[in-house]
Amino acid sequence: RVFTVPRAEMGLYHIMNHMILLLALCAATTGLTRPLLTRSEFAQRAAASLLVFGPPSPPASAAELAIGSSERDCRKRGDCLETGNLDGALGFNWGGRDRCAASDPTCTTGGAKVESLNAVDFSPPSAPGGEAVSWIVSLTVEVARETAEVRIGLFGDSSRADQLLSVFSGKGFVTGPRLELEPGLGVTSSPLRVVDGAATLTALDTQTQRMQFGIKSQAVSFARRQGLRKAPDDFVPQPRPRPLPQEAAGPAALSSRPAPGLLLMDRRGLGWLDEAVDDDEAFSSLFELTGWGRDKAREDAGRVAVGKCMDEESMRVLHRLATLPVNKKFAGIVGATKGPPLVGVKILSARLEEIAAAVVREP
Numbered sequence: 218r219v220f221t222v223p224r225a226e227m228g229l230y231h232i233m234n235h236m237i238l239l240l241a242l243c244a245a246t247t248g249l250t251r252p253l254l255t256r257s258e259f260a261q262r263a264a265a266s267l268l269v270f271g272p273p274s275p276p277a278s279a280a281e282l283a284i285g286s287s288e289r290d291c292r293k294r295g296d297c298l299e300t301g302n303l304d305g306a307l308g309f310n311w312g313g314r315d316r317c318a319a320s321d322p323t324c325t326t327g328g329a330k331v332e333s334l335n336a337v338d339f340s341p342p343s344a345p346g347g348e349a350v351s352w353i354v355s356l357t358v359e360v361a362r363e364t365a366e367v368r369i370g371l372f373g374d375s376s377r378a379d380q381l382l383s384v385f386s387g388k389g390f391v392t393g394p395r396l397e398l399e400p401g402l403g404v405t406s407s408p409l410r411v412v413d414g415a416a417t418l419t420a421l422d423t424q425t426q427r428m429q430f431g432i433k434s435q436a437v438s439f440a441r442r443q444g445l446r447k448a449p450d451d452f453v454p455q456p457r458p459r460p461l462p463q464e465a466a467g468p469a470a471l472s473s474r475p476a477p478g479l480l481l482m483d484r485r486g487l488g489w490l491d492e493a494v495d496d497d498e499a500f501s502s503l504f505e506l507t508g509w510g511r512d513k514a515r516e517d518a519g520r521v522a523v524g525k526c527m528d529e530e531s532m533r534v535l536h537r538l539a540t541l542p543v544n545k546k547f548a549g550i551v552g553a554t555k556g557p558p559l560v561g562v563k564i565l566s567a568r569l570e571e572i573a574a575a576v577v578r579e580p
Contacts (some may be wrong), residue, residue, distance in 0.1 A: 295424030295511055295554060325540040337509065339532040342476035345522050348372035353527060354385050355568040358534065359414070360541075361560040365534040368527040369480055370572075376461050377523045380487045384411050384503065385567040390487065392458040405452045407439050409487075409500060411564050415442065418538060418562035419501050424554040426477070426508025426539040429490075430564070431501040454497045460485035477539075478532050480524035481505040508539035538562060 291297040317324035344350070350370030358365055371378040383390040389408025391398070397406040411430075415438040420429040432438050435455060436448035463484065475481075482504050483489040490502035505520070526532050541558040 324542060334536070337536060338477075339529045339536065341527055341529065341532060342478040342525050344372055344525055345475075345479070350525075350527075351572050352378065352382060353570040353572065354381075354524075355570070356385075356564055357566045358538075358562060359565050360534075360537065360562050364565065365537075367531045367534050369524045369531070370527045371480075371524045372522070375523060377482050377484075377486055377521070380458075381482070381504065381523065382569065384409055384487065385569060387412075390455070392455045392488075393453065397453055403451060405439075405449050406455070407435070407442075409435070409455050411503065412566050413442060414563040414565060416503065416564045418541075418558055420555055421539070421541060421543050421558050422510070422555040423543050424510055426510030428506040428508060428535070428538050429502050429504075430506070431503040433498065433501045435497050435500070455500070456496045457488040457499045458486055460489060475507045475522065477507050477509045478526035478535060479507045479522045481507065481520045482523050484519050484521055506535060506538075509536065510539070 291300055349372065351373055352371040354369045354371065356367045356369065358367055371381060380390060387410070389410040391408045393406065397404050398408070409432065411432065416430055416432050418428055419431045419433055421427070422429075436452050439452060440446065440448045461484070487503055488499040490505070491499075494501065504523075506526075526535055538558075541560060541562070544556045544559055
């Protein structure tokens, strides 16, 4: 496999190198009584270099790219690192000019256009363990400045579902002392809310198509909501809550390959999907949504399903999110499959509907 550089690009490289040498020569002689090159002489030399190399030749009609079918296949399967295909794992894409725009609804992972959705099953999943849906949360999500609605049903009467209901409601989720919310106590704090763009799609795994939603920074979210450049120095984020007891009511354990469209949480409750961060970023992983990718059983250790997408339209929106192009370099790890999407995805609003009473509660 050979990467052929067009002749036009080689000419530009030579011109740039020649100009750099001339600039370096001028800089090295600035301390002399008389510089080796005056401004007019430098301009003449630069113009002469352009005449020598001539105008760029037209781009080649076709170039041989340093990528083969093995790289493309392993990227599609998501196992480049496991199979030792370093070119595919590093994510080199010499055909970058052919990549689609990340905001294009047909643009998918890797910058390729989606070919067909006929083979995708958009049927809503069944609840693991036969759990009944007691609440429906209608999320208005903004994707690349376009809005869509995702309807998610929460299972049963569990402590985890109660935590999510608090986060989605207008009152918010409070884990610290409520006195800190009162003015005049020398501290500034705020309940945890996901609406008004506070919660975003913080990470997407191109291999498993897991979508991770959360509040990246409570301080930044608070400042944005208040119209400030930064949070005040006395701002105190909501700390992680105490882990929920393992015997708390909840659905059965996940299967080895969960169906797409399930909402997952940590068994211990909100704020425990990522223990390595401080309180300000503790809720950057509030919950996950499963996609159509290849899941690994070890990633589901400690996770339970507490909700699911309710209809085909919501599943279609979910598929759009699951196939967004991802900035893998953000992770800083060679062969990483996880990173933030290249387009912004945020939750604008949430509407809660209790199934038993059939009452719609506005947050």
